[in-house]
Amino acid sequence: MEEENPQNNQNQSQNQNQKDNWNEEEWEKQWQEAQEKAQKQKQQQLQQSGKQAGPSSMQIDGQGVEQIPEDQLPYMTYDELLQFDxxxxxxxxxxxxxxxxxxxxxxxxxxxxxxxxxxxxxxxVSLSKMSFEDVFLDKYGIYGMTKKELECLRDWYDKFTLKYKKVAKLKPKTEDQITEKDKEDFEKIKNNNYNNPCMQQ
Known part of the structure; x- marks a missing residue:
């Protein structure tokens, strides 16, 4: 059995602290790296097709918003997202x-x-129901939606993609990250104990 290296443990601890202490400067660095990676891939594709690379590597959606491909976006947690209110x-x-x-x-x-x-x-979930109730916030992936709600959500996603820059992928909540508030909200939803759950568009 290989002897444990205290230096490795220290490095792992430092790396974990860096992940826990995520900040916008770190995200900007990750976003820039993703952009450069996308640019490099685009150049390679264009070279293979015999064309020249343009000034931007990013996808241009709808009204001209430049987007980094989603598989190259940096990750963000729910706690990190909460800071950007x-x-x-x-x-x-x-x-x-x-x-x-x-x-x-x-x-x-x-x-x-x-x-x-x-x-x-x-x-x-809030957008799919056109509801302003807090019980529907931060519930995507842990709350089932109807076919109509999913269609509405798709429309909202398309609108956001046309208008706003994608900056990160949100790490989905795992089962052990579902909070007591989430559970209380589910009870309110189940018992229809909230106001105006389905506003008309």
């Missing part, structure tokens, strides 16, 4: 289908604006 951090991020979008300056998700309550949260 437009107050704790000036930027306002909203997650849809576990993809985090930068909605800063849109006129909808900042303090005092119509959809500010969604900033810093995974908003898929």
């Amino acid at each position: 437009g107050i704790k951090e000036k930027k306002a991020y909203v997650a849809v289908c576990d993809i985090v979008f930068d909605t800063t300056g849109s006129g909808f998700y900042g303090p005092g604006e119509s959809y500010h309550h969604l900033a810093g949260h995974e908003a898929s």
Whole structure:
């Protein structure tokens, strides 16, 4: 059996602390690395086809928003996303289908604006139901949706992709990360103990 190296343990501890202490500077570094990787892949593809690489490697969706391919986005946790509510951090991020979008300056998700309550949260279930109730926030992947709600969610995802930059992938909640609040919210949903659950579009 190989002898344990204390230095390795120390390095592992430092690496774990770095992961736990995620900040925007670290994310910017990861995002830049993803962009460079996408640029390199694009150049290789174009070289194989005999074409020249353009100024941007990123996908351009709909109205011209440049997007890094989703499989190259850095990860973000729910706790990290919560910081980007437009107050704790000036930027306002909203997650849809576990993809985090930068909605800063849109006129909808900042303090005092119509959809500010969604900033810093995974908003898929809330948007699919067109509900402003907090019980539906951060429930994507752990709450079942109807076919109609899934269709509505797809429309919202397409809208976000057209308008806002994708900045990260949200790490889905595992079973052991489901909180007591989540369980209480499920009870409220089951018993219809919330207001205005299905607003009309």
